[in-house]
Amino acid sequence: MICEVAPPIGATPEDRDFLLSEARKIESNLFPKFADILNDFHNLEFNQRYWKILTGHWFRYTTEMLVNRIYTIKTCFDQYNIEAVSTYGCSIEILPQSNYTDSIMKANNEIWNSTLYEKIIDLLIQKPPKLEKITINPMEELDRKEQIPKSHKLSKENVYTNSRKIARKFLHDTDAFIVNSYLPLSKEFLLEAILGQFPQWFISPEFKSQNTPDTLARANAGSKLEINTSGDIERAVSILLFCLIPLDYFEDYVQLNDLANAQDWPKKPKFIFTSNNFASDDVFKAWTAKMVVDGTKYIVGQHGAGYGTDKYEFPTIEEVSSDAFITWGWTRPVNSYQPGFVFKNASRRKKMLRGGKLLLIEEPQIPRISLWEQADKFLKYLDEQFTFLGNLEAEVYDNVLVRLSINNHNMWSEEKLHFKNFDQNLEIDNGLHPIRELWPQSRVVVHSYNSTGLLETLEANIPTLAFWQNGLTHLVDEAIPAYLLLVQAGIVHLSPESTAQKVNEIWDHVDSWWWSSEVQNARREFCSQYARTSNKPVRELRKILLENI
Secondary structure (H helix, E strand, C coil): CCCCCCCCCCCCHHHHHHHHHHHHHHHHHHHHHHHHHHHHHHCCCCCHHHHHHHHHHHHHHHHHHHHHHHHHHHHHHHHCCCCEEEECCCCHHHCCCCCHHHHHHHHHCHHHHHHHHHHHHHHHCCCCCEEEECCCCHHHHHCCCCCCCCCCCCCHHHHHHHHHHHHHCCCCCCCCEEECCCCCHHHHHHHHHHCCCCCCCCCCCCCCCCCCCCHHHHHHHHHHHHCCCCHHHHHHHHHHHHHHCCHHHCCCHHHHHHHHHCCCCCCCCCEEEECCCCCCCHHHHHHHHHHHHCCCEEEEECCCCCCCCECCCCCCHHHHHCCEEEECCCCCCCCCEEECCCHHHCCCCCCCCCCCEEEEECCCCCCCCCCCCHHHHHHHHHHHHHHHHHCCCHHHHCCEEEECCHHHHHCCCCHHHHHHHHCCCCEEECCCCCHHHHHHHEEEEEECCCCHHHHHHHHCCCCEEEECCCCCCCECHHHHHHHHHHHHCCCEECCHHHHHHHHHHHHHHHHHHHCCHHHHHHHHHHHHHHCCCCCCHHHHHHHHHHHCC
């Protein structure tokens, strides 16, 4: 069979800028009406901020995913004479999922995507093509679950159940609610102690719906959102949003809030602080949104890389929906931004023994919710990895350890297979070992993307190199000078060949290169903005938190 693959969406920086502009414009136009429709449907009068906290991350990611899928379909029909489309013939009832996490992950599923594409074609294409049904059991494939490998992390539920029960006896209704602060656990407990409260360990239950989508109510809501939309793209997004909205925001909203209210959490917390639960934890978000309406201050800490630097992310939903956002050092001329430090490194050892490995850290594959096509980006990314490895001298290559993300097993990329096809003998870590156990085994750490790990190793003063696609085009203007310092010092590189050449050059004298004044000066200046160190992290964070309530 002869086939042709359509060009990917968002393959160039210019295309990405266009798609970003389109998605943000649609989000800005639709979200206020979206919040009003939810208020009407649930007979509520909450403000937009409430709905931003609860649904904002899903709304943004879904809008971006829909813009990607819609432009993909438009490109195919504009550039090719398509007479028929293969489909699994599924009802649109398979599209909405129980909660945020299930909704985002389902974007990887081909059955789910095929059904969404069929709906987009019905909305956008004036002369729909013939539909040819593929005879399989789509529901069986849609519900197929991947086996998750055992992590190095023990189950929090098993380890801390008894401790949590004891701690709850000392919980007060006005205690600050601190969950997943990104501080090491001992530091998080110490933070609670110096706030004058007994340390707690809060874990949200996952909401799982037992309901079915109300297709009529969803269609009515989509029709309301469609009114006064601007153009075919925004119209299609408006209709599809209510086809896709998770059940716990729509049909099961009452049940979600009942579950949130049933948690043994403070009734009137002094403040709420997290660096992690703001996106995927629907129970936490439902509880937090209501606490904020009642006057509780909501403070969020930086979760990792990209904040304040990546133009495709800035500003994030958590930045605009919180009362205060604590960064890892950078700031903006807005009172809500508070410069902090790298929370995750707060208890690291000052001196670290090093081994002889070259630790190559691979980018975690994300669900297919981006504005641009992930498969095309990933194939180019892999080519760069193999180019880097192929340009290493034999002595260096023999010491390479490739570190994959533990989550990649459950994605669409089969990344480990690609590396094994490149070299069956290549040493690979599947992400099962803590990254901080691999740092001491390494002579130099190489980050193959602009990652949280880059900020962490720079702050920890571990010999570090980095390279990634598209140079510095993803950065906001104000971040470029700081990254150029790293480029000029030979830490960040704009090609895999240059990175490999640098590794070959310094391999026998990494320390003399890393501790040179040029490299250390660049590292310190960069870290002062984007990866700051705190000598008294717990006391500093306490001060920031109390100043923002």
